[in-house]
Amino acid sequence: MKGKRSFLSCISGVFLWLFSWVPLSLTQENVFGSIDCLFRLNNNNAQVVIWIEDEAGRFAGTVFITDFIGRRGGGNRTADPDIDSGEGNRLSCFPVWVHRRNVIDTTYGIDNLYPPPAGKPSYPDDMDAVSEATPRPVMQIKTWMLSGPPSSQYTCWIEVNRSFDFNEHHSYSWYRAQPSVVFAATLQTGASADSAAVLDYIGYGSPDGSDGAIRPPDSTITTAAGLLMDMGGYRFKAVFSPGGNGLLGDPHGSAARRSFQLGQNYPNPFNSTTAIEYFLPETSLVRLSIIGLDGKTVTVLENERCLQAGTGQTGMEEASLGRRRQAASIFTE
Numbered sequence: 001m002k003g004k005r006s007f008l009s010c011i012s013g014v015f016l017w018l019f020s021w022v023p024l025s026l027t028q029e030n031v032f033g034s035i036d037c038l039f040r041l042n043n044n045n046a047q048v049v050i051w052i053e054d055e056a057g058r059f060a061g062t063v064f065i066t067d068f069i070g071r072r073g074g075g076n077r078t079a080d081p082d083i084d085s086g087e088g089n090r091l092s093c094f095p096v097w098v099h100r101r102n103v104i105d106t107t108y109g110i111d112n113l114y115p116p117p118a119g120k121p122s123y124p125d126d127m128d129a130v131s132e133a134t135p136r137p138v139m140q141i142k143t144w145m146l147s148g149p150p151s152s153q154y155t156c157w158i159e160v161n162r163s164f165d166f167n168e169h170h171s172y173s174w175y176r177a178q179p180s181v182v183f184a185a186t187l188q189t190g191a192s193a194d195s196a197a198v199l200d201y202i203g204y205g206s207p208d209g210s211d212g213a214i215r216p217p218d219s220t221i222t223t224a225a226g227l228l229m230d231m232g233g234y235r236f237k238a239v240f241s242p243g244g245n246g247l248l249g250d251p252h253g254s255a256a257r258r259s260f261q262l263g264q265n266y267p268n269p270f271n272s273t274t275a276i277e278y279f280l281p282e283t284s285l286v287r288l289s290i291i292g293l294d295g296k297t298v299t300v301l302e303n304e305r306c307l308q309a310g311t312g313q314t315g316m317e318e319a320s321l322g323r324r325r326q327a328a329s330i331f332t333e
Contacts, residue, residue: 032146035187037063037156038237040139040229046162047134049097050142055153059100062130063156064142069093070131073123075114075209076105083208084173089114091209093161096182099212100157138313139231139277150189156196156238158183159205160227169220170207178224180205182214185238193241197234201225275315283308290316 037050050063068074074090075098083091089112098113103124107116115124161180170178181204185196203214204221217225228235280286288302301314 032148033150033189033240033242034146035063035144035154035156035189036239036241037142037144037158038139038231038239039158039235040231041135041137041160042227042229043162044134044136046160046227047093048158048160049094050156050158051097051100052144053100053155053157054151057155059102060154061144062097062101062126063144064130064132065094065097065127066134067131068134069114070127071118073115073117073120076107076112076116079108079110084176086174090163090175092176092179092205092207093209094159094180095205095209096157096180096212096214097159098209137229150240150242152190153186153188154238154240155184155186156236158228158236160224161205162224162227165224165227167220167222169222172207176207178204178221179207179215181221181224181227183228183236185236187238187240189240189242191242193239195237195239197237199230199234201235273315273317275313277313280307280312288314 035052039048039050041048047066047068049065049069052060052063054060069090075093076089078087078089080088082088091114094114101113103113103115105112105114105116105122107120107122115127116122118128159180159182162178163175164177166177181201183198183201185198187196188194201217201221203216204224205215206213231237284307285304286302286307287300287304289300290298299316301316
């Protein structure tokens, strides 16, 4: 296909996914660059926040936050000191983020680091742009646009928490269970693209939200460590792209995604069917083939079909592999 774009991702096995696409629109305007943050939740009940810090550790901006804490003010909705009541402030949700952000709010007559609900006079101007419902458990890409020349380095953080995620070490109230877990990926930024991917969490937050310290990983954290799904050797990935296409007047907004992304097929290995998720930054002609390591085409799943921009999924049945059924690999170009 003329104008074909390329992307590479690998996992173990003996089959290749050959994914080719041609954008139907190639217009792009130059900006200072963007940072894409990739993750996938294991369920749709978790709370998530993503933020960025510069090379000096200064808070640069919030990329994404789930609505419960963002628009709905779940961490700052009452003056009641009983944080464990049903309508209490969920101070244990994102303790690392709020202390790094360090913005004190007094909407309810007490000092609170969490943003108040939408509609309150002190509701942050930028909160609507980054607040969304808890994502479905499919690959997510959240983009932060640089509003000026980049620093030499940025660290992308993601903090994840889930109420009622009890274990024998963390069971504090009717909702407060294992504390938030934190992942961090550091990027070098400048004239060249860069990426960083991490598999393991670097620590966890305060169980009661009283401080912003990151506790080192230990055996008291069990299921919370898996709130982000392993996407083929990483749970959180950050990608810096110099230049690009974005919302120049809203550098911290939910800008359109900039690049093609291919998720790991799931389940893998598989018995009868498997599915692979992908993201197209714009409507494109797509060809998706399964290639054996001998270079021969096993089957074609999409044959130069016009697919709409956004997240999609395509599947493959075991029967299409015939006698060549083996554990799957992914290779795209």
